[in-house]
Amino acid sequence: MPLDSYIQQLGDIIAYIGVLVVLIGVIITIGRLVHFFATGFDEEYSKKLRHALMVYLSLGLDFLIAKDVIITLLLEEGDYRSIIQLAVVIFIRILLSYFVHLEEGSLHGFTPAKKKKRKR
Numbered sequence: 540m541p542l543d544s545y546i547q548q549l550g551d552i553i554a555y556i557g558v559l560v561v562l563i564g565v566i567i568t569i570g571r572l573v574h575f576f577a578t579g580f581d582e583e584y585s586k587k588l589r590h591a592l593m594v595y596l597s598l599g600l601d602f603l604i605a606k607d608v609i610i611t612l613l614l615e616e617g618d619y620r621s622i623i624q625l626a627v628v629i630f631i632r633i634l635l636s637y638f639v640h641l642e643e644g645s646l647h648g649f650t651p652a653k654k655k656k657r658k659r
Contacts, residue, residue, distance in 0.1 A: 546613050550606045557602025564595020586642065593639045600632045 571588055575581070607628055611621045 543614055546609065550610045550614075553602050553606040553609070557599045557606065559599075560602060561596060561599035564592060564599065568592045568595070590639065590642045593635065593642060597632070597635050597639055600628070600635060604628055604632055 568588060568591060571591070575584055575588060604625075607625045611625050
């Protein structure tokens with residue numbers, strides 16, 4: 540079996556793990572959502588639920604990025620289409636990570652930093 544085939548299989552396994560992480564996160568979140576509606580509305584729990592789902596999505600996307608990096612760099616020899624596709628996925632991951640951190644800050648009572656005007 541050639542090395543390219545092993546690399547492709549490794550990439551596929553990593554991608555499946557990423558998809559599995561997202562599916563597990565969605566299933567857990569749906570279970571918590573059902574519990575949330577059964578026990579009553581709580582704004583704080585709603586925020587925690589959204590944050591937990593974003594963490595699962597972020598982690599799953601990390602696995603998919605790892606797969607794309609491996610395939611792009613080792614097999615596709617960096618053609619423009621694959622590099623652009625990789626850049627888009629990484630950009631989405633950066634945005635998702637940013638919003639996870641914003642959500643985490645709002646859970647703990649922090650808000651994004653604002654510049655304070657100095658008094659002279």
